[in-house]
Amino acid sequence: MAHIPDGVLSLPVLAVGAAVAVAGCAYGLRRLDAERIPQVAVLSAVFFVASLVHFPVGPSSVHLILNGLVGVALGWAAFPAILIALLLQAVMFGFGGLVVLGVNVMNMAVPAVICGLAFDIVRQRGGERWAVPAAGIAGVLGVLLTALSVALVLALSGREFLPAAKLVLVAHLPVMIIEGFFTAAAIGLVIRVKPDVLDRTPAFSIEEPAR
């Protein structure tokens, strides 16, 4: 579901998706510090592999997305990470079309960034105590927002919103639960082992003292 194939969406939707993807990637790359590039690559690889884990649910078949985890770990840099992973999935496995790449990036990266920003706020206000539950909620929220966004995009291309949203949401309930636990566990591990990985200070604020 999350990977929409070519020929389903209408032209204005495709254009908006491409514009959002380009803008998000440009902003994500501008804020990206060179020291964090390996981390972005690793999470891009996790995202690339996660879509291969799939299981049948009811009449359809779903797979892990893990955009919540990518968003919590990377913040705005989730855009380039997800773009690269989706491009490779489209070229190598035929997951989703190349023309709809922008829309697919938008559907998965915008929820990821929202999750990342919300996680940062919770972590700053509530401290480390709330970080693990917040990560779990971010894992659920990432999938939920992606499912809603897919349904919305389909609705804007002339489908009925409610049936599509129902189909997509019901099929993704198990994915949400799994990803909630997985994200909480992964972020919990990172906080225990190397908490500074999650400190996203934008590149310019690090550069300033050096000047």
Added chain:
Amino acid sequence: MKMLAFTLAFAVAVLGSSGDALAHKMKLFATAEGAVVSGYVYFSPGGRAQDAQIAATAADGATVFSGRTDAQGGFRFEVQRRADYRIAADGGDGHEAHFTITAAELPQSLPAEPAPTPTTTAAPPSSPPPTAAVAPAPPLPDLAALVEQSVARQIRPLREQLDSYQETLRWHDVLGGLGYIIGLGGLAYGFASRANGRPRRRLAASEKEAAR
């Protein structure tokens, strides 16, 4: 490095636990036995797609069949004339797949086209339509149809296997993808550190000039 090791371990666990074929894509397979076209919609390989919308259209755009797949993801319908049919499946959640049954797969006893349009006469170039339409001697087409049907039945598993094999996901693809990501990451890292280094060098040169 720890996270890289974690990713690789995750990939190995994922791929090791669930066999060889892991692509996630909706596919449609159909074949003709006599005038009956039957097939099914499936996720490669995550099981059959139930209750998907099926629509079959002829080359001239006329819809010859529309319905939904059953509990096994299957569908079947009978065609009246010999033409190319495009069968499309729609899962309703953004999944789509299509398959084309060519006129060559359908028995020659079917009429090609009552009112021939340029598109359908161009479609079966191998068989001259007028002779095929004139020649139906009663005993022979029966035997030919029988042979055709049994051959179609026997090669069906082979075609199904070919169709699903096309979409199986292979280890080297996954490893290649991970390699691409690592390579792009390295490239970005290299460019980024070069861009960071340049202003420093310029600053050093201007400092030298200032010192002179």
